[in-house]
Amino acid sequence: GQNIDQPTEMTATEGAIVQINCTYQTSGFNGLFWYQQHAGEAPTFLSYNVLDGLEEKGRFSSFLSLSKGYSYLLLKELQMKDSASYLCAVMDSNYQLIWGAGTKLIIKP
Amino acid sequence: ETGVTQTPRHLVMGMTNKKSLKCEQHLGHNAMYWYKQSAKKPLELMFVYNFKEQTENNSVPSRFSPECPNSSHLFLHLHTLQPEDSALYLCASSQDSGGGSDTQYFGPGTRLTVL
DSSP states (O other): OOOOEEEEEEEEEOOOOOOEEEEEOOOSOOEEEEEEEESSSSSSSEEEEEESSEETTEEEEEEEOOOOOOOOEESOOOOOGOOOOEEEEEEETTEEEEEEEEEEOOOOO | OOEEEESSEEEOOOOOOEEEEEEEESSOOSSSEEEEEOOOOOEEEEEETTEEEEEESSSSSTTEEEEEEETTTEEEEESSOOOOOEEEEEEESSSSOOOTOOEEEOOOOEEEEEE
């Protein structure tokens, strides 16, 4: 079967750095997406990785290792507004997104 | 504002009611999706429409009936639902459902409660 694993919940301090991991086992691979979802709001697109390596976008970076079936989302200089759920999703060989259950990130002052 | 709107935002219905959820996208996309989001569970894809044609139906019970009159509008008709159908129903759109980097843009969802 297809599976996306990510931690259920993480806590970090304002101003710090946090890394949210995602491992996947899917039938085929056509890219990995990270989304942010604030409570009661729409998931919003953060990043897309299809090749090995690090993609940086301001305070957020996303890393992919194809051989390990592994990705992480790195958030720097954490702000209170970063408190949200972070969803990892992989596009399989049928171009269908397979989703993880999301990681709830709690930022403390 | 993602360019995808959904109405209503909240809906409470009895098991014998019939209601419809509406989604509209203003992004010029060709593909639209319905997802179900339950607490602490992955997003479940329900239906996919590409150029108004249904291309995916992931074994969804017949009490959920989609309709896509054009590329900008998507409906989900609900009837004789069960309490376990209570969830957040998300609509999304993308340029084309067959591409690798095809990013989906989501609406804010309809929070459905079935009594």
